[in-house]
Amino acid sequence: MKPVGPRDAALEVLLELIEQGRALDEILATSKFTARGLAGRDLALCRELSWGVCRWYFELRRLLAPRLRKPLRARDRDVEIILLLGVYQLLVMDVKPHAAVHQSVEQTRARGKSWAAGLVNAVLRGLVREGIDRASLDASRAYPEWMIARVRADWGERAAGVLANGTDRAPMTLRVDLRRVARDGMLETLAKAGIAASAHATVDSAICLAEAVGVDELPGFEQGLLSVQDAAAQLAAPLLDCTAGARVLDACAAPGGKTAHLLQHYPEIDLDALDIAPRRLERVAQNLRRIGLSARLITGDAAQPATWHEGEPYDAILADVPCSASGVMRRHPDIRLLRRESDIMPLVERQAELVDALWTLLKPGGRLLYCTCSIFLAENRCQVERFLQRHDDARVIDPGKRSDWLPQQPGAQILTGEQGMDGFYYALLAKAPGQ
Numbered sequence: 001m002k003p004v005g006p007r008d009a010a011l012e013v014l015l016e017l018i019e020q021g022r023a024l025d026e027i028l029a030t031s032k033f034t035a036r037g038l039a040g041r042d043l044a045l046c047r048e049l050s051w052g053v054c055r056w057y058f059e060l061r062r063l064l065a066p067r068l069r070k071p072l073r074a075r076d077r078d079v080e081i082i083l084l085l086g087v088y089q090l091l092v093m094d095v096k097p098h099a100a101v102h103q104s105v106e107q108t109r110a111r112g113k114s115w116a117a118g119l120v121n122a123v124l125r126g127l128v129r130e131g132i133d134r135a136s137l138d139a140s141r142a143y144p145e146w147m148i149a150r151v152r153a154d155w156g157e158r159a160a161g162v163l164a165n166g167t168d169r170a171p172m173t174l175r176v177d178l179r180r181v182a183r184d185g186m187l188e189t190l191a192k193a194g195i196a197a198s199a200h201a202t203v204d205s206a207i208c209l210a211e212a213v214g215v216d217e218l219p220g221f222e223q224g225l226l227s228v229q230d231a232a233a234q235l236a237a238p239l240l241d242c243t244a245g246a247r248v249l250d251a252c253a254a255p256g257g258k259t260a261h262l263l264q265h266y267p268e269i270d271l272d273a274l275d276i277a278p279r280r281l282e283r284v285a286q287n288l289r290r291i292g293l294s295a296r297l298i299t300g301d302a303a304q305p306a307t308w309h310e311g312e313p314y315d316a317i318l319a320d321v322p323c324s325a326s327g328v329m330r331r332h333p334d335i336r337l338l339r340r341e342s343d344i345m346p347l348v349e350r351q352a353e354l355v356d357a358l359w360t361l362l363k364p365g366g367r368l369l370y371c372t373c374s375i376f377l378a379e380n381r382c383q384v385e386r387f388l389q390r391h392d393d394a395r396v397i398d399p400g401k402r403s404d405w406l407p408q409q410p411g412a413q414i415l416t417g418e419q420g421m422d423g424f425y426y427a428l429l430a431k432a433p434g435q
Ligand SMILES: C[S@@+](CC[C@H](N)C(=O)[O-])C[C@H]1O[C@@H](n2cnc3c(N)ncnc32)[C@H](O)[C@@H]1O
Pocket: 233, 251, 252, 253, 254, 255, 256, 257, 258, 259, 274, 275, 276, 277, 280, 300, 301, 302, 303, 320, 321, 322, 323, 354
């Protein structure tokens, strides 16, 4: 098998993403690149290039468009991606101009597209000559037009900040198992291991690392003292407020970040963890094995409880429903390319179906925590507003004040980047007690 270098691998990854609509993580998880010798620093560079081009894709294209006399044909998408990789290296990675230009030209030739070598050379040199630099990139425009329009319509004067924050790199945030170790103690342990970290300003269980590290370098990770989880996601378990012995359902559980937190936070609950995807449910099992706690794992469709639910209704339900993931684009920059505007309404309808079905499984007097990692009102505030109109026996519990979220009517919204957090929405719903 022909070995592959990091730039060619990044080109192949991006082509596959754009042409086949597959996610970056999914493409890189296949062994085809490692089988061709991509490892260590080269693998890291391939990741940096492909993740980085996705992060800036729409803005880099905007910069390129006036510099191409006519748009490239679909069959020359590889040439366009070579140009995007070149511009990204020049502007964001600060690669020396002659090196970035030379590599891009050689890469074009190696694809058998010598006719485009002059074009690549001229466009990249032109950018260098014009003094275009990182400051020329507008982070708030690094999205498809429909996304920019939706965020503006939803968030008005806050929109530019939300969009700019969404182009940043997300910090690596850890959750401490506070039942077993204090956060200060964990910070000392990390410092001794040479890992720079600080306490999160608003979430008690969260620690932010100055730089990302491999989980195998984290002291206490294998024992479950530390887990990787964004600080906004760490609010779910405490918000659900479960009592000892409660019967609880984590309805969309995989990969199990919140399942694990629920069990660590409330060791005495009886937890069912449900997911529709059996392979993703295996990741929940792995996560629980690591932290040494257990739940009943169920493969099933939360919208069809009759197919999997037997026995008692639940005291509490966590509904972390599938969503646009528009709040986690810092971690998954490919969402900007993969998500279509036409995906949103079907998602909203699916969420409504899920939460309606789950409501039937809740005991009178029970609580359901609805959450998404979305910043779109349609999936959040508007979704819950409509739910309340459909269900006379539902009322929303006031989420209270926090400096890191915006109270909504109903629920609360964390906007991307607020206190370094992902974009998240929470609404806690209570079912009327039985008569
Ligand atoms: C946002 S993710 C959940 C993340 C998870 N709660 C965590 O904290 O790690 C949504 C999950 O819902 C699952 N899902 C989608 N449709 C479902 C359905 N109809 N019933 C149950 N699970 C579903 C997906 O497979 C996915 O794992």
